[in-house]
Amino acid sequence: MAQPQSHHRRNHLLASLAPADLSALESHLEALELPLRHVVEAANKPIKHVYFPTSGIVSVVASGPKDRKIEVGIIGREGMSGVSIVLGDDRSPHETFVQIAGDGLRIAADRLRHAMQASASMRLCFSQYAQAFMVQTAHTALANGRAKVEERLARWLLMAHDRLDGDEIPLTHEFLALMLGVRRAGVTTTLHMVETRALVSLERGRIMVLDREGLEELGNGVYGVPEAEYRRLTGWRGKSPR
DSSP, X not given: OOOHHHHGGGSHHHHTSOHHHHHHHHTTOEEEEEOTTOEEEOTTSOOOEEEEESSSEEEEEEEEGGGEEEEEEEEOTTOXXXXXXXXXXXXXXXXXXXXXXXXXXXXXXXXXXXXXXXXXXXXXXXXXXXXXXXXXXXXXXXXXXXSOHHHHXXXXXXXXXXXXXXXXXXXXXXXXXXXXXXXXXXXXHHHHHHHHTTSEEEETTEEEEOOHHHHHHHHTTXXXXXXXXXXXXXXXXXXXXX
């Protein structure tokens, strides 16, 4: 496993910190693998560690009665878990777990609190990320409530594509159904429609993005506003040329 000192540059948020702020965190960052389904935050439990992914994707999932679940946000190498810590709390009602395996860095939540208390510039950096993440979750709610399934699927694929190297997205239809809050059969039908339009190719357990601009067009405007906020607030941008 790479040492944190060489690893942190792969996480945009850490790399964007002022040198003194990064120095305050470096010795406390632990490099680790993030295997599929690894729980980053348990619902309604004190957060012990804050994670900074360097590859892969972490999913924030809200749960309701009768085990109803839907994804409300995703985190990749652009950001961090533990937004509740940044905002002064110690827990969240949502579960956060690894959706696409990768690597990352973590720091004890108490260490991060202490470092933020000592640095106004670090607080500002992480607070601006928290604002961008909240815009993402708000637009996820908008998409889930108002957009067609194919528009929501296109948005999700674009968001995942932004956070991964290359064009391959390793996901099963079952997992996508949870992410989009629809039945698996609906995801399969929609994916085949998207494949017929030559926007993606499908293989067992993975989706290959073939035409990003076509996916943006299919998304019909549901992708883009949070991405613009990430650029404005944190300087991070995905793969879209816009």
